[in-house]
Amino acid sequence: MRIAVVGSGYVGLVAGACFADLGHDVILVDNDEGKLAALRNGETPIHEKFLPELLERHRGHRLQFSHDLHEAVRASSAIFVAVGTPPTDRGDADLSYVESVAREITGAISEYKVIVEKSTVPVYTSEWVRRIILRNGADPECFDVASNPEFLREGTAVTDFLFPDRIVVGCDSERSAQLLRQVYEPLTSGSYYQRSDAIPQPDRASIPAPMIVTSSKSAELIKHASNAFLAMKISFINAVASVCESVGADVKQVCTGIGTDARIGRRFLNPGIGYGGSCFPKDVMAFRAVARECGYDFRLLDEVMHINEEQRQRFLRKVRSALWTLRGKRLGVLGLAFKGGTDDIRESPALFIVQALLQEGCKITVYDPAAMGHIEKELKSNLQCASSAYEAAAGADALLILTEWEEFANLDLHRLTSALKYPIVIDGRNLYDPELMAAHGITYYSVGRTASHSESVPAGVRNGQKKA
Ligand code: UGA
DSSP states (O other), X not given: OEEEEEOOXXXXXXXXXXXXXXXXXXXXXXXXXXXXXXXXXXXXXXOOTTHHHHHHHHBTTTEEEESOHHHHHHHOSEEXXXXXXXXXXXXXXXXXXXXXXXXXXXXXXXXXXEEEEOSOOOTTHHHHHHHHHHHTTOOGGGEEEEEOOOOOOTTSHHHHHHSOSOEEEEOSSHHHHHHHHHHTHHHHSSHHHHOTTSXXXXXXXXXXXXXXXXXXXHHHHHHHHHXXXXXXXXXXXXXXXXXXXXXXXXXXXXXXXXXXXXXXXXXXXXXXXXXXXXXXXXXXXXXXXXXXXXXXXOHHHHHHHHHHHHXXXXXXXXXXXXXXXXXXXXXXXEOOSSSTTOOOOTTOHHHHHHHHHHHTTOEEEEEOTTTGGGSXXXXXXXXXXXXXXXXXXXXXXXXXXXXXXGGGGGOOHHHHHHHSSSOEEEETTOOSOHHHHHHTXXXXXXXXXXXXXXXXXXXXXXXXXOOO
C-alpha cells in the first residue's frame, strides 16, 4: 500500500519507518528542509533503538522524504497525520497544525483516501478534520477520517509499534476500517513475525497483534484515557510511597504485593520523582480540559497532577534533610532525561530538580548517557558535565540518581564510594537495595523505603582526604 505520513517528528518518523518495514511504500512529509536533508543523508534525529537500522534498510527504497504534501497525498491511499499538538496556556491541545494539514490536503483528494489521525488529539478532532476538508471543497465520497492512536514509549517505540499490545483503529465507515486492516495485516496475521529480518521480538509480546476497531470518538478517548490511567497509576504508587515512608514500610514489597494481583498488574507501578516527558504531563492536562469542555469535572486528574508535582518537592526535601544546608554543596547527578533509554529532557523531573538545586546554591556535576547534548546553553554554563557516573561522583558531598538508566543500576559500588567525598546516595528511582548499599558503607535514601544509614566511616576519611 502507498502511505503518506505527515510530520517527521518522533511519532511520524517511527511510524513511517515501521510501515516501510511492513512492506508499504511510504512518503514521509515535512516542511523542514533541514530535517529532510539530514534524513536523506542517513542521519537519525532521535535516540531510538532499531530506528537507525530501519531507516538504513528502507531509505531511498520504500521510504522517501518529501516536502511536497500534495504530491504525497495524491500518491497515497492512507494519509497518517502525525504533526505536533503542543499544549496551549489553558492546558488544552493546540490543533492548529492538524487543521492546517486538513486544509492543505483537500486539493489533493481526487480519489478515495483515508485521513488518519496519529497525533494525540482530543475527542471530536476527526469530526473537525472531516468538516474542514468538506468546507474546503472535497467530495464527501472521496475520503474518510479515522483515528489510529499510537502507544509508543520513547526508547522502545519501534518494538512497541511492531509488537503492540493492541492496535486501535477508530473508523466511522467499513471502507476505512477495511483499508486500515490492510495496513496492519502483516502484524494482525502474524506474517511479519515469520520474517527472518523482522525486528527481534521483545519479552511479553502478544503476537499476532490484536486489532480493536471502534468509532473514531472512542479511539480518540482510548488514547487520552490510557495515558491518564498510566499517569494515575504512577501518582497512586507515589502517594502510597509517601505513606510507606511515614510508617517505615517498604514500597517495593507493597508493589509486589499489590502488583501480583492480575487486575492491578506490576507494570507502571514504580515510585520515583514523578512522571515527565512530552506525553503524560501534556495529555493528563489536555484530557482534563477536554472533560471540562464536555461538561464533566474530572477532578481525579487534578489530584494526579498535584501528586506528581509534590513528588519532586518531596525529593528536594529529602536532599535537604540528608545534607542539611545546600549552599555551596557539591552534588553529583546521574540522569537528566525524563526516563532511561532516551535523550529527551522535555518536562523532565530530573531537570526540574537540578534547576531547583542550582537555585539553592549547589554546585552540580551531571552525567547522562544520552541527554547531555540537549542541555540548554544557559543551564550548561551553571553545570559541570561529566563523561561517566564515577566522574560525576568524584569529590561530591552526595550522589543523586534522577533517571532510571540501566547503567546507573549496575555501578561498581566500591569505585563509587571511593570517588565520593561522603558516601551518600539519594536515589529518586529506587535502583538499589538499601541493605546492599549499607553493606558498602553507603548512606542511602530512596523513595518509599526507610533510609539505610551506614555505620562505617566516610570514604574521604578512609582515603585520608581532608573534609571541608
Ligand atoms: C507514554 C506512554 O507510555 C505511551 O504508551 C504513549 O504512547 C506515549 O506516552 C505517548 O503518548 O506518546 P513515554 O512518555 O515515552 O510513553 O514514557 P513512559 O515510559 O510512559 O514514561 C513516562 C514517565 O513516567 C517517565 O518520566 C517515567 O520515568 C515515569 N514512570 C514510568 C514512573 O515514574 N514510574 C513507572 O512505573 C513508569
